[in-house]
Amino acid sequence: MYVRRIGSSVHDLIATMAEVHLVVPKLDNTLGAMFIGLIVSSILYGITCVQTYVYYVDNKTKDRVVLRSMVAVLWILNTLDMVFITHCVYYFAVTNYANPTSFNTAPWSVGGFNVIANLNDVIIRGILIDRIYKISLNNKFVLVALWVGNLTVSAFGLSLSIQIDKNPDLQALGHLAWLIYCCFTTMAAVDTIIAIVLCAILWSRKTGFSHTDSQIQTLMRYSIHTGALTSFVAIVIVITYAAMPHNFIFIGIYLSLPKFYLNALLATLNARDSLKGDRQQVTGAYSFHVSRMAASNNHPEPHVNTVKGCSGITSESRPDVIVIGEPLKGLQSLDIKA
Incomplete structure (x- = not known):
């Protein structure tokens, strides 16, 4: 009789636990x-x-x-x-x-x-x-x-x-x-x-x-x-x-x-x-305004100018333009080399 009561109690406990659902909070925002x-x-x-x-x-x-x-x-x-x-x-x-x-x-x-x-x-x-x-x-x-x-x-x-x-x-x-x-x-x-x-x-x-x-x-x-x-x-x-x-x-x-x-x-x-x-692809060289560079304008000839370490030829159609055969140091720095 005592054993039967214990078995009945265990059975009721298991049935009760089966009905209990684990409540977990929503985790959408975590x-x-x-x-x-x-x-x-x-x-x-x-x-x-x-x-x-x-x-x-x-x-x-x-x-x-x-x-x-x-x-x-x-x-x-x-x-x-x-x-x-x-x-x-x-x-x-x-x-x-x-x-x-x-x-x-x-x-x-x-x-x-x-x-x-x-x-x-x-x-x-x-x-x-x-x-x-x-x-x-x-x-x-x-x-x-x-x-x-x-x-x-x-x-x-x-x-x-x-x-x-x-x-x-x-x-x-x-x-x-x-x-x-x-x-x-x-x-x-x-x-x-x-x-x-x-x-x-x-x-x-x-x-x-x-x-x-x-x-x-x-x-x-x-x-x-x-x-x-x-x-x-x-x-x-x-x-x-x-x-x-x-x-x-x-x-x-x-x-x-x-x-x-x-x-x-x-x-x-x-x-x-x-x-x-x-x-x-555009010119094969680099062109700049004379006013933006330290050029020597003491030469009377309109077709020759000297730019700090670089020789250039002035365009006859654009006397304010110099076509440089070598890129300037400032423009080279735009290549972002370490």
């Missing part, structure tokens, strides 16, 4: 946002691999070893970046399946991703700053000012990584709101300033000739797109965090930011050959 960020990052990483391949095929010996090595390092960093993102999503989606409390403890891959992303961004901005330094004819003030901004963004990013490592609760980042705002607003500001300075210098190098100026305008558009794209993504991260600080939508966007940086840089580097080809 794990779902990170999953979408992983998909977007994977697509951008595929584009990065294609652009990296194109870069090395077309620039086997054209760029210096430093720039070619930096591109290889950036590709490796983006590969590690994808590994960390994949591990992070796997940790929340598989290892801690149906365990919403897992968001209170971030895996090690979150800190690794932040460090890799910051290093990636610092190197890419450094390449852009080096480009500005060369076409500005070694203006050290511009170099120092932009590097201060670059390192400031990196300092904010690394500080954010350290704070998250100390308190890995991703659903309670309210105490780090000021650091998140400083990090991404400074990032957007520095990227915008780099694009503006580069465009201003390129604009000052205009020669007055339609073909040369059109190439400069093309370089300006690439510079604007590079800075505008990354600045826009950083601003979107700030807006989404300000509007929805308790979900992971801003994190999902942040996961793809390093890929935007590298793809924008590779697009600029891979576009140089087409610009060079267009420039050489």
